[in-house]
Amino acid sequence: MLGFSKSNNIMKAKFPDESKTIQTDIVLPADTNSLDNLFGGELLARMDKVASIAAVKHSENVVVTASINNVSFGEPVPNGSILTIEAKVSRAFRTSMEVFIDVWKQNKTHPQKYKVNEAIYTFVAVNKRGKPIKVPEIIPQTELEKKRYDAALRRRQLSLVLAGKMKPKDANELKAIFE
Numbered sequence: 001m002l003g004f005s006k007s008n009n010i011m012k013a014k015f016p017d018e019s020k021t022i023q024t025d026i027v028l029p030a031d032t033n034s035l036d037n038l039f040g041g042e043l044l045a046r047m048d049k050v051a052s053i054a055a056v057k058h059s060e061n062v063v064v065t066a067s068i069n070n071v072s073f074g075e076p077v078p079n080g081s082i083l084t085i086e087a088k089v090s091r092a093f094r095t096s097m098e099v100f101i102d103v104w105k106q107n108k109t110h111p112q113k114y115k116v117n118e119a120i121y122t123f124v125a126v127n128k129r130g131k132p133i134k135v136p137e138i139i140p141q142t143e144l145e146k147k148r149y150d151a152a153l154r155r156r157q158l159s160l161v162l163a164g165k166m167k168p169k170d171a172n173e174l175k176a177i178f179e
């Protein structure tokens, strides 16, 4: 059986689907900028909330946002749109987890769900004193999950280099792209 047994402290690997979290909500005037489109900061906050729930489901612990690795605002999201945010843990490391977020909109112009945005957040599971603690491994199942799992190592190295927590010369996965 998959899961995290706190009683004997043995962590078993999980599947990405176990952390899947979906939020469907509407864009209201208070969420928009002067062009009547969703304010970028509001979308970041909504994604942070949904992604953090995915990380909590995977780790079964308190998590904090360590970094926002990539956000692309592909399309404006007008007032009145229905926004669907889906988050899943794409890879778990020792104490950190990468969460991949996909965002779709629906409105009068696009009655069918239409992908507008992707983002990648990193969360760290922490104990009551805020110290990082171990998380279960993850086993990707689908082709997309495997692709995102493989690329997560490069994104982690890039994020750590940018945060000044890893020397570029040690980022082997990242260097391999350019060799």
Ligand SMILES: CC(C)(COP(=O)(O)OP(=O)(O)OC[C@H]1O[C@@H](n2cnc3c(N)ncnc32)[C@H](O)[C@@H]1OP(=O)(O)O)[C@@H](O)C(=O)NCCC(=O)NCCS
Pocket (backbone or CB within 6 Å): 064, 065, 066, 067, 093, 094, 095, 096, 097, 122, 124, 126, 130, 131, 132, 156, 159, 160, 163, 165
């Ligand atoms: C995130 C935090 C817990 C990391 O603590 P730390 O003492 O620096 O711990 P470490 O350096 O050992 O890092 C812990 C893990 O986070 C990862 N990490 C830290 N910074 C990272 C970054 N910028 N990008 C990606 N991963 C990062 C490390 O690689 C490590 O992962 P691993 O254990 O899976 O290998 C700590 O910096 C913190 O509490 N930050 C504030 C979080 C917060 O308040 N977020 C909300 C912002 S408003």
